[in-house]
Amino acid sequence: MTGSFSVAMTEATDLTLRQHLSGSDGQEDLCFALYHPSRGVQRFSSLLAEVIGPRSGERQVHGTASFNAAYFERVLDLAISRGTGIAFLHSHPQASDWQCMSETDRLAEAGMTGATMAATGLPLVGLTLSGRSGVWSARHWHRVEPRIWEHRDCDSVRVVGRCLTSHFCPLVKPAPPVSPGLVRTAHAWSAAVQSQLTRIRVGVVGLGSVGALVIEQLARMGFSEVLAFDFDALEEHNLDRTLHAYPENVKAGDLKVSLAARSSMRAAVTPGFKALPISCGIQDISAYRRALDCDVVFSCVDRPWPRSILNHLAYANLIPVIDGGIDVSQTPSGGLRSADWGTFVVGPSRRCLECAGQYDAGLVSVEQGGDLDDPAYIESLPEEHSLRKRQNVFSFSMALAAMEVMKLVQLVARPAGDTAPDEERYVFPAGNVEQLPVDTCERHCSFQEIVGRGENGGHPGTTTF
């Protein structure tokens, strides 16, 4: 088994588990949960979906904790009927760090792996909650030869909702060193926050004017791994807004994503920084699967189809998406009336991009059908239609890109205790910043029905699946 492993859950699931596993009596406890798989190109994520607590008599707490076969068999039946995998969770009340396996723990989990794999076709996942610090640790179990099972530590356990909290395995994903070039950045929010931020694997979808500035910021802030997605080649009309783009790049037919990845590698301050260019749109299933390897994704696109796919990614796969947009309004004579730019943070416990009006769902299938690349179709749209607007200025893009990256900082570090707002908007030239109050999705929003369902959450809307 190659690649890496991760576990993700919503804040609601995290709370339910903590309440069960951190009993007030200070003893160890245990329970099971069902998980949906979410398979990227390099990472297998287990998305905890449903906590299956013990019924009376199914487990015993006696300083440590044990359970009866009937409990495990009930969980197996539930997993088979729902098409999910199984996670086994227990607590170490006195522990404070990422937990390695004791021999007792190892034997308990190893004893369930064969039956779990045979019944569900999915590996058993084990999690431990450290009682003192609240740190999660996790591992996946795999067969190495007949009747021999080994576990591998996950990279991280991610808790996703109003915030993004990552518990990293210090052996698999150690904190990158704070190099001399990063001292002032780390001092701005502490080395602890820096180590949380910079271990996050970030996707940037769309390497136009905003995306190129987002990836540059990530490289200079000390992030260690970025995946960049775009299929477009640079054209002359991009030169007024694209960082590091010059006429020779246009002449050479450089792809935006190659230029951005190359430039970010030069700008990077963390040794070993990786920027992986993926030269296709997120509509392509191979790109979508790459995005499943990310912990958070920046949506720097302006079309409805990729936005709808990223909306699906955020909810089904528990990967927060930070979206942005710029709207320029002109006077009848063609002068600038106003410009506003704003960010949207979407994912569990937040309103989705569609319900926030950030894309028109009716236009998704228009784009899928190819009409948005048909000049005759675009010309036939009403004059004021957003798809006919092409105005933008480098300064607007810079302001939006900074605003988007600050949303990631808020999501992870919660400066002053505040997480990222769902929606924030800046209005030029008035100079107002508005943080819109938390709102909910439409009552029947389909994205709220697929939260944490991973591969069982349906077709993401990509070209193939």
Place this chain on the structure above:
Amino acid sequence: MMSQGVQAFASQLGRLGYQIEIDGDWVIFEYTVPGGTYAGRMVTKGIRVPPNFPATTPHGIDFTPRFENRPINQNAGHPERSHPSRRWGNEGEHWSRPHPGWNAEPKKDVATYMAHVAELWMTT
């Protein structure tokens, strides 16, 4: 995995009593215009189904034969008139009229979509 895309659409449309043909991501069927300017006319209708239907609503409708190029049902944000059909070219029409409030619909199914299609004809 839940049933999605053209297979889900065709299966539900069949249950509504239509004789359907599937061609790639298109569903083709005979349709009698229920009201409006063209009430009672028979057309061969084609609907191109998104791969993630019902999460995403179809773009609009295609049909043949073509009618005169007059304004169709008004829907802010979409072209005023029809375009040549994506399936039948100049022998048919394409109406860019996706369902305007799909995500808020309590039932995201073919019956709801076909009610929207009927409404398009009746308001044209």
